[in-house]
Amino acid sequence: MTTDPWGRVDDDGTVYVRTAEGExxxxxxxxxxxxxxxxxxxxxxxxLVTEVDLLDQRIRATDLAPGQAEAAIAKLREAVAEAHAVGDLDALTARLGSLSEFVAKRREEVRAQREQARSEARSVKERIVAEAERIAESATHWKTGGERLRQLVEEWRAAERVDRTTEAALWKRLSAARTAFAKRRKAYFAGLDTQREESRSRKEQIVAEAEALADSTDWGGTASAYRELMRQWKAAGRASREAEDELWGRFKAAQDRFFQARSAVFAERDAELRHNEEAKEQILAEAERILPVTDARAARNALRAIHERWEAVGPVPRDSRDRLEGGLRRVDEAVRKAEEAEWKRSNPEARARAEATVAQLRTSITQLEARLEKARAAGKAKDVRDTEEALTARRSWLEEAERTLAEFS
Structure with missing residues (x-):
């Protein structure tokens, strides 16, 4: 009789396999x-081992449905139980049992994932319905609102389905929102014709006023009137497209006629002012040569004469006025600062105060130095420390006071 760990061959040629239940x-x-x-x-x-390995790999490495996996395990378990083979059949049965447990766990995971997906789908569809209802109740941009409702329907169709009862209830609300939006839009456009007719009538009055002003030469007052008419035009609302285009063309033509005439007059006036601009350019260049100021009194006298000539020249074009006036102001400011500095240097009272401050600080320092020598000789550490701190402060003050005094020299 021949044997191995898992089976044997009897003397009569019968082959046996050993299992936990016996031979x-x-x-x-x-x-x-x-x-x-x-x-x-x-x-x-x-x-059989190969078949179990392949099934194990297929179940663990792919998304094989739990039902299909269980069927494959049951079929292979039956094959192992009835197998005409010699080997550790109990181990194969145990592996198949482990696979069944793995599949059962996966089934629970799939069920949980499905529930999660349904919950998320319900949230998505509730969000879709809520947004649709907001649009139905408050949207006034009809084209944008209608397009968004169409997008929401597409999002609904793309979302996962939920249970039939919830699905039907939410769809009913979505349909009602779309219907309510359509009714509001229809009512709006029904009333729009009346509003457009009122706008057309008001804009015809505005155009008539604009055309009456087109040949005015009261440049300032008429320009203000046109601005007011433009404000009224914007406030009047829109007429139909055809009426709006025709009326706007008339309004703009009247406005353009006035402003073109005004521009022509102003251009002629500006041409007369260019000569003044050139003259002031030369005067400004002369004023800038005063800088940097070395003699404040001479600079002020020169600048006074420059100011008289500047005023005598007269106005310049608006586009250069700020630049020229600003340039002369900068020169004037530099001269003023030079005068202030000169006055400060020559102020006898301020100089006397600066000299007195320096003298007082020097006396104080001399006294503190004497006190420090006495404290050191007496070994009074605290007095030494306090006196040194006082000396440091007085010397710092003296440096600042001496710099101030030097400014008067």
């Missing part, structure tokens, strides 16, 4: 040595 005959072998019989039935076992 079981799996076949007979009459044509050859017993070792050949065991090798043959072990190969059959290897085939």
């Amino acid at each position: 079981r005959a799996v076949g007979s072998w009459q044509a050859g040595e017993p070792e050949e019989a065991l090798a043959y039935f072990r190969r059959k076992y290897d085939v």
Whole structure:
């Protein structure tokens, strides 16, 4: 009798496999040595091992549905139980049991994922319905609102389905919102014709006033009147497209006629002012040569004469007025600052105060130095420390006071 750990061949050629439940005959072998019989039935076992390996890999590495996986496991479990093979069949059965547990766990995960997906889908559809209802109640941009409602319907169709009852209730609300929006839009456009007719009538009055002003030569007052008419035009609302285009063309033509005439007059006036601009350019260049100021009194006298000539020249074009006036103001400011500095240097009272401050600080420092020598000689550490701090402060003040005094020299 020939044996191996998992089976044996009896003297009569019967081949047995060992399992936890005992031995079981799996076949007979009459044509050859017993070792050949065991090798043959072990190969059959290897085939089963391969099938279990492949199923294990397929279940763990793919998204095979739990139902299909269980069916495949049951079929292979039956094959192992009835297998005509020699090997550790109990181990294969145990592996299949582990796979069943894995599939059961996956089934729970899939169920949980499905519930999560349904919950998320419900949230998505509730959000879609809520937005649709907001649009139905308050939207006034009809084109944008209608387009957004169409997008919401597409989002609804793309979302996962929820349970039938919830799906039907939410769809009913979405349909009602679309209907309410359509009714509001229809009512709006029904009333729009009346409003457009009122706008057309008001704008005809505005155009008539604009055309009456087109040839005015009261440039300032008429320009203000046109601005007021433009404000009224914007406040009057829109007429129909055809009426709006025709009326706007008339309004703009009247306005353009006035402003073109005004521009022509102003251009002629500006041409007369260009000569003044050139003259002031030369005067400004002369004023800038005063800088930097070295003699404040001479600079002020020169600038006074420049101011008289500047005023005598007269106005310049508006586009250069700020630049020229600003340039002369900068020169004037520089001269003023030079005069203030000169006055400060020559102020006898301020100089006397600066000299008195320096003298007082020097006396104080001399006294503190004497006090410091006494404190050191007496070994009074606290007095030494306090006196040194006072000396440091007085010397710092003296430096500042001496700099101030130097400014008067």
